[in-house]
Amino acid sequence: xxxxxxxxxxxxxxxxxxxxxxxxxxxxxxxxxxxxxxxxxxxxxxxxxxxxxxxxxxxxxxxxxxxxxxxxxxxxxxxxxxxxxxxxxxxxxxxxxxxxxxxxxxxxxxxxxxxxxxxxxxxxxxxxxxxxxxxxxxxxxxxxxxxxxxxxxxxxxxxxxxxxxxxxxxxxxxxxxxxxxxxxxxxxxxxxxxxxxxxxxxxxxxxxxxxxxxxxxxxxxxxxxxxxxxxxxxxxxxxxxxxxxxxxxxxxxxxxxxxxxxxxxxxxxxxxxxxxxxxxxxxxxxxxxxxxxxx
Amino acid sequence: xxxxxxxxxxxxxxxxxxxxxxxxxxxxxxxxxxxxxxxxxxxxxxxxxxxxxxxxxxxxxxxxxxxxxxxxxxxxxxxxxxxxxxxxxxxxxxxxxxxxxxxxxxxxxxxxxxxxxxxxxxxxxxxxxxxxxxxxxxxxxxxxxxxxxxxxxxxxxxxxxxxxxxxxxxxxxxxxxxxxxxxxxxxxxxxxxxxxxxxxxxxxxxxxxxxxxxxxxxxxxxxxxxxxxxxxxxxxxxxxxxxxxxxxxxxxxxxxxxxxxxxxxxxxxxxxxxxxxxxxxxxxxxxxxxxxxxx
Numbered sequence: 001x002x003x004x005x006x007x008x009x010x011x012x013x014x015x016x017x018x019x020x021x022x023x024x025x026x027x028x029x030x031x032x033x034x035x036x037x038x039x040x041x042x043x044x045x046x047x048x049x050x051x052x053x054x055x056x057x058x059x060x061x062x063x064x065x066x067x068x069x070x071x072x073x074x075x076x077x078x079x080x081x082x083x084x085x086x087x088x089x090x091x092x093x094x095x096x097x098x099x100x101x102x103x104x105x106x107x108x109x110x111x112x113x114x115x116x117x118x119x120x121x122x123x124x125x126x127x128x129x130x131x132x133x134x135x136x137x138x139x140x141x142x143x144x145x146x147x148x149x150x151x152x153x154x155x156x157x158x159x160x161x162x163x164x165x166x167x168x169x170x171x172x173x174x175x176x177x178x179x180x181x182x183x184x185x186x187x188x189x190x191x192x193x194x195x196x197x198x199x200x201x202x203x204x205x206x207x208x209x210x211x212x213x214x215x216x217x218x219x220x221x222x223x224x225x226x227x228x229x230x231x232x233x234x235x236x237x238x239x240x241x242x243x244x245x246x247x248x249x250x251x252x253x254x255x256x257x258x259x260x261x262x263x264x265x266x267x268x269x270x271x272x273x274x275x276x277x278x279x280x281x282x283x284x285x286x287x288x289x290x291x292x293x294x295x
Numbered sequence: 296x297x298x299x300x301x302x303x304x305x306x307x308x309x310x311x312x313x314x315x316x317x318x319x320x321x322x323x324x325x326x327x328x329x330x331x332x333x334x335x336x337x338x339x340x341x342x343x344x345x346x347x348x349x350x351x352x353x354x355x356x357x358x359x360x361x362x363x364x365x366x367x368x369x370x371x372x373x374x375x376x377x378x379x380x381x382x383x384x385x386x387x388x389x390x391x392x393x394x395x396x397x398x399x400x401x402x403x404x405x406x407x408x409x410x411x412x413x414x415x416x417x418x419x420x421x422x423x424x425x426x427x428x429x430x431x432x433x434x435x436x437x438x439x440x441x442x443x444x445x446x447x448x449x450x451x452x453x454x455x456x457x458x459x460x461x462x463x464x465x466x467x468x469x470x471x472x473x474x475x476x477x478x479x480x481x482x483x484x485x486x487x488x489x490x491x492x493x494x495x496x497x498x499x500x501x502x503x504x505x506x507x508x509x510x511x512x513x514x515x516x517x518x519x520x521x522x523x524x525x526x527x528x529x530x531x532x533x534x535x536x537x538x539x540x541x542x543x544x545x546x547x548x549x550x551x552x553x554x555x556x557x558x559x560x561x562x563x564x565x566x567x568x569x570x571x572x573x574x575x576x577x578x579x580x581x582x583x584x585x586x587x588x589x590x
Contacts, residue, residue, distance in 0.1 A: 158572050160503055161576065164584065165580075168586065168588050193540075197502045200540050207495060244488040278587070281454065289459065289578075292573070295465075
């Protein structure tokens with residue numbers, strides 16, 4: 001890996017027009033690449049609306065195989081532009097077996113690897129347990145021509161265990177495609193608490209592991225056609241943080257954005273020398289982490 | 296545990312006059328109790344200067360047994376004021392065997408329990424591995440008349456594993472007595488990054504576990520008499536955060552302070568219902584957390 005790496009993320013407002021979403025993503029990838037981006041991250045389920053807002057069997061039609069249409073299109077684009085593309089999509093593994101997955105396309109157009117979301121949320125408006133089987137690939141970073149990437153997805157971001165396992169296997173950057181937003185019913189104070197918590201917990205993974213974090217969220221309001229909830233206001237706020245959790249770039253809460261940062265990867269080594277956390281983990285007393293609860 | 300709990304922390308500037316430090320702590324405890332505090336937290340090594348700034352065998356004279364002088368004095372005070380006191384001190388366990396420990400005095404004056412710092416730092420100006428044997432009591436919360444306390448100490452705050460293990464054993468509050476500061480040589484930007492990282496990583500333990508955090512730091516400059524470094528500017532910034540990591544009270548970087556907050560412990564239950572992280576931990580893929588590195 002070189003010392004400097006130009007990374008970009010694309011914060012996008014999606015519609016129910018899949019082709020329109022895709023062409024917007026392609027346009028943004030081209031723009032980022034033209035400005036020198038070497039690694040480009042798309043948001044969770046980049047191709048569609050956030051369909052898990054309701055449980056509807058017809059939405060399984062949105063799923064695709066890996067390899068499949070997205071890896072075909074984005075693979076060609078990656079090869080043409082000589083960039084790495086990180087794309088989160090709805091994976092159809094078999095009839096009746098689906099995952100929330102992220103695929104990494106290397107700059108030769110090949111599939112460098114994929115990650116299947118390990119922690120699956122389920123709460124009103126986010127019915128992911130209906131659609132996605134929890135991943136069975138574990139917490140394995142993906143090797144690419146520009147380094148080892150710790151790709152995780154959305155709900156994973158609340159679990160320090162996931163980030164730690166990636167870092168312990170040499171991940172040089174943590175990457176979170178995500179789709180998180182507010183309910184209309186949340187108070188202004190609750191909205192701030194949720195958004196701040198979401199940023200801080202990911203920044204803390206940078207801090208605890210001394211590596212940068214890229215978090216790419218969608219933006220904009222998506223209606224709940226079932227009428228059960230008042231829909232989700234995806235809160236944007238995508239960001240790129242350095243290895244002390246410091247914010248290097250930060251998108252707004254309501255606009256589309258292409259964020260770009262030139263990361264200095266040498267800083268991770270330097271920070272680990274002044275804050276040598278890996279040196280001091282008490283693995284002789286961590287065994288209960290393998291339980292659900294210590295009762 | 297009642298729904299509401301009034302907690303306080305005492306951010307103090309210490310001198311090399313042990314009796315003066317103690318009487319200031321007592322005065323502050325009395326003040327906090329008079330304002331209704333039920334739980335009062337002192338900073339790390341409350342009785343002395345931060346002596347691990349240099350390695351000097353004579354400083355072992357500062358150590359005391361548990362029970363010993365501090366538990367005697369603070370136990371009586373706790374009983375008199377009917378409060379819980381959390382006090383971090385230099386524990387002499389045997390000749391040649393010392394710990395960085397925190398003792399919890401219950402409001403009947405008894406020792407509710409003690410915690411021995413598990414993660415021990417060592418970097419220039421913080422030579423703790425010279426003085427303190429890493430704890431052998433594990434990550435066990437301490438039961439008191441007002442609830443179960445997850446007491447940890449300073450360097451522990453950088454390890455999500457420690458907070459998680461406390462929460463998984465029912466800790467209702469995380470408590471960090473601490474002693475952290477800047478070097479004179481740090482740039483203004485580096486100072487901000489370090490202080491922000493220190494706050495965020497602890498706030499993230501609140502977030503990931505949906506419980507409040509109390510972090511009590513010392514304040515003020517302490518000289519390095521060896522001349523090896525330019526001393527430490529302890530950065531204060533003690534704080535109390537709620538179960539979404541939100542700051543409820545926050546001390547300055549250069550003044551002594553008694554911070555007090557009325558915690559609503561019902562909020563932890565409520566937050567765990569909207570963000571049920573404990574439900575979804577992937578313990579079937581966490582086994583490598585028991586390694587130092589996955590190589």
